[in-house]
Amino acid sequence: MRERIRFTFLDLILLIILFSGAGYILFRMKAELHYEWDWSAVASYIVRYDAAAESYVPGLLLAGLAVTFKLSVWSTVCASMIGLFMGLMKISKNVILKLTSSIYVGIVRNIPSIVFIFIFYFFISGQIADAFEFDHRADSVSWYGDLFSFLFASPPMFAVFISAVLTLALYEGAYMTEIVRAGIESVEKGQGEAADALGFSRYQKMRHIVLPQAFKRILPPMAGQVISVIKDSAIVSVISVQDLTFRGTELMASTYKTYEIWITITLMYFILTYGCSLAVGSVEKRMVRKGYV
């Protein structure tokens, strides 16, 4: 039974204060910035008409959003796997496994993300990409190359894209490790003891008793972390991955339409992350309705 929301006099005053505050900020923006607003070209950064191809093609910012999206998806996939393995390692009885996981989480969580990304990109990930000789290999085979471009990035950008995915995955993986560990440890001790009493092996105990229960508790914070991945992906623009933020800053340097472009980028990120929030919300509701939680 839902409680009805009542609109009181106090709410009215609060609303007036909020709106006048926003109005004041807008007014100051206009008075202080001396900025010549020009929104005319912004639409063409999202979708523009290509005369040569006689069709509409994505503009620079939409292309950037696509890169951000792909980056987020692959990073989430890799980070979840890292998180699951490292989380299991952290609760393992083996000292070395436990130590590896603790050191990993300890290092990643205690250095600023931008420093981590620079160090990892310049010293480590480049060599990994080199070793696989990703560069220019996909050039020669067409359908294979096209599929690669669609799923990841075009061959010239492939190495840097993979570097970015790895870096982001390792970074977010540390947080997911802690989520997984906390989820598993939150399962009541009695559950494990009952499994032991029934003669389950350690693997069976994990697979059939602990993990299914932990999974339900992991899911909500994990979903929040996925939204974090999207937001944090902006940081890889410093290693020149052509994501939404990088495209935006390049456009600003070309056109000097600083605020129009920042505002547009903000809205585009918001659409992506808010979309995810809504999706997560509906999944959670469904789980409650079906009695999983």
Next chain:
Amino acid sequence: MKRSVLIVLSIILMFSGCAKKDHGNQLDEVKKRGVLRVGMSTFVPWAMNDKEGNLIGFEIDVATELAKDMGVKIEFVPTKWSGIIPSLLTGKFDVIIGGMGITEERAKKVDFSDPYDFSGMSIVASRKKAPDFKDLASFNKSEILIAARLGTTAAEAAKKNFPNAQLKLFDDEAQAIQELLTDRVHAVVASSPLPEYQAIKYSKRFYLPVEDTFENEPIGFAMKKGEDSLKSYFNSWIKKKTGDGFLKERKNYWFKTRDWEKRVE
């Protein structure tokens, strides 16, 4: 226990096995690969995006012509200016063609070709905050704030010419200009002709305290140290292109005329 040690060891071995191969002769490598990878960063009018999202600008023309003469394809790698030298050193591209001024500091880390262009610095000031400044010396005071782009020779020129003034450094020029528009700094120093363009665009708010440029600096291609065959190839190419007037003609189009402006906005 023993098994985990083995696993850790094999992981370490795997990584060391991936260590970079020694590339040796980069000119041969570029030709074999059939692609010249050029690192650049957006600087109006050296390199920028046009309305269709293609890269255009003086450096883009130079690099495209260079690749054509080498008989290879061109590939631009847009990179943040602050990270462009580390990216070159870690092999993300073969050469920087990005209006990079030849300085001693940079020459310690990279090799430069002969200069193919020269560029001066100029300064644009706010009418309101710094009215009627007639010479550079007026900006050399402790209460003066000057904005420039991080890691550029403009930032160094500002430091050298205005040692008493305070510097505010930004990731790109658009932010520096915005700082001037909001009157949070007195002036912006950048490579000519950017300050001149801004003074025309915002003529009511900005002016040029001195008409001439200062600190005329040579511009060269930057490459990894010790790539002598690549360097001598670039040098002879620059000699040839200076001789046949290509560089001068392109420079004229991008710096003296504003015909290209319609392509950007």
